[in-house]
């Protein structure tokens with residue numbers, strides 16, 4: 001799929017395989033590009049649903065942003081095409097599937113596994129921020145696992161270049177930092193907050209500000225009501241790192257390059 005950026009793809013170029021997963025806007029299938037025998041994931045989106053939700057501009061932005069990103073921990077979006085009713089995204093296939101399913105199965109991860117994932121995500125986000133791209137939607141549902149067990153950030157449907165910001169929010173509040181929940185200006189440090197929420201969920205199996213009602217989650221986030229349960233037992237280095245990321249003042253959050261030097265990461269993350 002090297003010539004993807006230029007040539008016009010059609011469905012006939014692919015043999016469609018098993019369904020890989022179901023997203024909000026459509027299904028994902030395993031597929032093989034007939035000429036190269038290259039295995040890909042094909043996400044099928046219904047134009048009607050995209051129009052209904054008025055997200056076409058977001059999809060265009062995702063394709064545009066993704067076409068410039070190349071990183072081992074970022075799932076490639078090779079290209080797209082459309083027919084009368086549907087839009088198709090040609091995606092890198094992540095052979096070990098969806099991280100959230102793995103987290104549900106294991107309940108929570110070991111400190112080594114969690115630190116390895118957090119370090120690879122920090123490197124991917126350093127790369128994105130270096131290109132003035134913020135993801136804004138870091139959560140288990142948007143993380144996939146490659147054939148060698150490496151983590152891949154997927155779905156840049158909410159990402160932006162850091163000069164325009166307006167958006168409507170949907171999906172879980174759990175991962176939103178205070179400034180997005182309070183809908184004020186925000187910058188790349190929103191991804192540091194979400195990575196802190198993710199690190200907590202990797203270690204405890206639940207996000208830190210979870211509550212029954214949206215309004216309670218909202219209050220816990222803006223108050224940074226961060227509590228560490230007695231079980232499972234988690235090292236003080238891990239709690240220290242999380243406490244340095246889940247800081248209300250976005251300018252005081254631990255910068256990502258400092259995260260990579262934090263003792264918990266240095267002592268627990270597998271070398272990349």
Ligand SMILES: Nc1ncnc(NCCc2cnc(NC(=O)Nc3cccc(C(F)(F)F)c3)s2)c1Br
Pocket residue numbers: 020021023025028041043045050055056057058059060062075089091092093094095096097098144154155156157158
């Ligand atoms: N094993 C696997 N290997 C590879 N992929 C898999 N699943 C697909 C992961 C995705 C990557 N990128 C995505 N992007 C979007 O969905 N974008 C999207 C969709 C609708 C609306 C919008 C928008 F319009 F709102 F922006 C943007 S989904 C699996 Br399971």
